[in-house]
Amino acid sequence: MADVLTLHQISLTIRGKTLLKDINLSIPKGSFITLAGPSGAGKSTILKICARLLTPSSGKLLYNERDAFLIPPQDYRRHVSYCFQQPVLFGETVADNLNFPFQIRNQVPDQERQHALLDQVNLPADYLSKNIASLSGGEKQRIALIRNLMFEPDVLLLDEVTTGLDAENKQIVHRLIDNYRQKGTILAITHDQEELAQAEKIVTIKGGQIHE
Numbered sequence: 001m002a003d004v005l006t007l008h009q010i011s012l013t014i015r016g017k018t019l020l021k022d023i024n025l026s027i028p029k030g031s032f033i034t035l036a037g038p039s040g041a042g043k044s045t046i047l048k049i050c051a052r053l054l055t056p057s058s059g060k061l062l063y064n065e066r067d068a069f070l071i072p073p074q075d076y077r078r079h080v081s082y083c084f085q086q087p088v089l090f091g092e093t094v095a096d097n098l099n100f101p102f103q104i105r106n107q108v109p110d111q112e113r114q115h116a117l118l119d120q121v122n123l124p125a126d127y128l129s130k131n132i133a134s135l136s137g138g139e140k141q142r143i144a145l146i147r148n149l150m151f152e153p154d155v156l157l158l159d160e161v162t163t164g165l166d167a168e169n170k171q172i173v174h175r176l177i178d179n180y181r182q183k184g185t186i187l188a189i190t191h192d193q194e195e196l197a198q199a200e201k202i203v204t205i206k207g208g209q210i211h212e
């Protein structure tokens, strides 16, 4: 399979500190790659470069064999979507968040699609009018994830999205990810033993480098 993302000799140095050194990683279309390794190793930094939230000091990031940094960022983010460990919701209500993917595409929010995704994460349709301040951590993560999946991206970057969730929330999120997995490509970071045990391919990062 052709790569959807390719990291070629990526290094990142910030204020004299080397965060990443010579990272080479092929992410074939349809694959599910898991990054593991100790805290501070550089895993989130790799995902942020893939999301173009950080620019490498050297090396190349390719998206479908094109230089990813030459693609307009707003286009790129529709194809490659980054999910934070601590979900970031905005505005006041769940609807503010689930309307957003339509608004940036100049489209009228599709309530049927919103309801279908809420249903996938075990939330009722009337959650659209809920104030985000009243949501539990697990509910916030579920809303953030379905916001990222409203229009399915080519690549989903998952940065410890199940860390801190209880068993029930974790199961709901796993089901959502499994469903996306049939269609897209995933690069995920996890420390979860169960997720590591079931991982398709694990790449270990240590001290800013890939550990063979």
Ligand SMILES: Nc1ncnc2c1ncn2[C@@H]1O[C@H](COP(=O)(O)OP(=O)(O)O)[C@@H](O)[C@H]1O
Residues within 6 Å of the ligand: 014, 019, 037, 038, 039, 040, 041, 042, 043, 044, 045, 046
């Ligand atoms: N913007 C930044 N500026 C300077 N140092 C950073 C920055 N972001 C992360 N770091 C440092 O880079 C290292 C790797 O961080 P990170 O990628 O978050 O690790 P991991 O996700 O593997 O726990 C850590 O030592 C962290 O403190």
Ligand SMILES: [Mg+2]
Residues within 6 Å of the ligand: 043, 044, 045
């Ligand atoms: Mg991290």
